[in-house]
Amino acid sequence: MTCREFKHRAASLTLWELSQAQDEQILDHVQQCEGCGGWLQNQRSVAASLHALLAQTAGMQASPGVERALLRAFRQTAAGSAPQPMVGRVSAPTAFRLSHFFEIGAYVAVAAAIIVSVFLGVRLLQHSSRTVPVQSGVTPASTRPLMQKPVVTAQEGSAKLASSVTQERVSSPVRSRSQHGDSARVANAVVQTVSAEESQSDADAGYVALMFCDPLSCSSDSQVVRMELPANGAGQNSQPAVADLVVGYDGVVRAVRIVN
Amino acid sequence: MALLTDLTDEQLLTQALAGDEDAFTVLYRRRQGPIYRFALHMSGSSHIAEEVTQEVFLFLVQRGRDFDPERGVLAAYLFGVARNYVRRALERNYPEHVLGSPVEDEAAALTVECDPTEGIARRQTSNAVWKAVLSLPEHYREVVVLCDLHELSYADAAQAAGCAIGTIRSRLHRAHDMLSKKLQHSAAVAPGISKVAARCVS
Numbered sequence: 001m002t003c004r005e006f007k008h009r010a011a012s013l014t015l016w017e018l019s020q021a022q023d024e025q026i027l028d029h030v031q032q033c034e035g036c037g038g039w040l041q042n043q044r045s046v047a048a049s050l051h052a053l054l055a056q057t058a059g060m061q062a063s064p065g066v067e068r069a070l071l072r073a074f075r076q077t078a079a080g081s082a083p084q085p086m087v088g089r090v091s092a093p094t095a096f097r098l099s100h101f102f103e104i105g106a107y108v109a110v111a112a113a114i115i116v117s118v119f120l121g122v123r124l125l126q127h128s129s130r131t132v133p134v135q136s137g138v139t140p141a142s143t144r145p146l147m148q149k150p151v152v153t154a155q156e157g158s159a160k161l162a163s164s165v166t167q168e169r170v171s172s173p174v175r176s177r178s179q180h181g182d183s184a185r186v187a188n189a190v191v192q193t194v195s196a197e198e199s200q201s202d203a204d205a206g207y208v209a210l211m212f213c214d215p216l217s218c219s220s221d222s223q224v225v226r227m228e229l230p231a232n233g234a235g236q237n238s239q240p241a242v243a244d245l246v247v248g249y250d251g252v253v254r255a256v257r258i259v260n
Numbered sequence: 261m262a263l264l265t266d267l268t269d270e271q272l273l274t275q276a277l278a279g280d281e282d283a284f285t286v287l288y289r290r291r292q293g294p295i296y297r298f299a300l301h302m303s304g305s306s307h308i309a310e311e312v313t314q315e316v317f318l319f320l321v322q323r324g325r326d327f328d329p330e331r332g333v334l335a336a337y338l339f340g341v342a343r344n345y346v347r348r349a350l351e352r353n354y355p356e357h358v359l360g361s362p363v364e365d366e367a368a369a370l371t372v373e374c375d376p377t378e379g380i381a382r383r384q385t386s387n388a389v390w391k392a393v394l395s396l397p398e399h400y401r402e403v404v405v406l407c408d409l410h411e412l413s414y415a416d417a418a419q420a421a422g423c424a425i426g427t428i429r430s431r432l433h434r435a436h437d438m439l440s441k442k443l444q445h446s447a448a449v450a451p452g453i454s455k456v457a458a459r460c461v462s
């Protein structure tokens with residue numbers, strides 16, 4: 001027997017048949033051929049090892065719970081209904097319910113996000129509409145056509161006071177600021193309200209911004225205060241200086257215009 | 261029930277598909293052990309083996325009419341179904357099973373040792389062999405499990421694996437060589453192993 005014939009014959013046998021081979025031709029060839037003898041010895045070792053594993057796991061079988069579950073499914077199938085989910089699939093409906101809750105939660109979150117974004121958008125539009133006049137550099141008083149602008153004149157007599165529509169004292173910061181320059185010359189400062197159309201024409205021209213104010217303070221209401229300062233010199237040409245001040249309700253002067 | 265045990269697998273399946281619960285029970289009890297052990301040998305996980313056993317017989321309940329007796333025996337058909345479910349389970353649970361060997365936990369409780377020393381040596385051998393089998397590529401592992409551990413004929417193994425008989429032979433030949441090399445590297449393959457195995461099996 002050649003090695004090729006040995007391999008051909010060995011391939012036709014199972015591992016168990018080969019490990020217990022009693023074929024004389026095979027045994028004779030194994031004794032003569034060292035390579036084929038080693039190969040057969042290896043096959044016998046593998047067979048013995050697998051046999052040990054086979055013996056070790058021979059008594060293993062599925063648990064009784066599997067049989068019960070299968071019989072339940074069999075009865076339901078025989079009754080014509082779909083079988084219930086098996087033991088290992090119990091988690092699937094729970095996962096489905098959880099995913100359903102997550103889906104609803106996602107819809108609620110999206111709706112809330114839309115509402116909040118709309119609210120913020122409206123607020124932003126309102127805010128930007130307030131801040132536009134400040135950014136243009138024009139005095140805030142000119143941007144409100146319906147706003148009644150008080151005009152303050154330095155009074156030397158009480159007659160003019162009687163003609164004013166609305167009178168009130170200028171707030172203390174303004175007064176303190178004007179007094180800081182020359183408090184003695186400013187006899188009195190009265191706020192007088194005039195119509196919006198009257199002030200609209202001259203409000204835009206000639207004002208000089210005094211400060212860079214932040215949008216919050218500039219967006220608040222303001223008033224125009226006319227200050228009249230007595231003539232400085234003793235000469236006849238000297239005239240009292242008249243200026244319009246745009247004063248915010250926080251008392252800060254935002255712009256000034258020299259009238260004469 | 262006594263009459264049912266005399267019936268062949270195919271006859272039991274026919275009766276079970278007609279609604280006979282006893283026939284299904286007999287068929288299940290006859291075939292669940294090999295299917296369970298096949299899945300256990302292939303995966304190394306008793307959890308997967310139990311799941312596969314359940315799936316195989318559930319498949320038989322639902323689609324047993326697809327079985328064609330002319331193409332082979334029912335046992336080989338069931339091994340083929342189990343093979344597919346094992347593959348799916350391994351793809352799903354690969355990190356979990358990690359080709360472990362539950363021999364120590366489960367088989368030790370089932371075997372009665374005549375000699376404790378011999379029992380320990382055999383268990384170590386089984387663990388080493390099982391690890392070597394599990395480390396084989398899947399195509400080679402399944403022919404070893406089908407032909408060597410479950411003693412299926414080449415024809416039945418070919419039906420279960422869905423390939424030709426020649427393919428089974430060549431794969432088995434190659435698998436034995438690989439297994440022999442792996443076992444030679446393992447300390448478990450000692451000259452005394454074959455003696456221990458032969459003695460305990462007989």
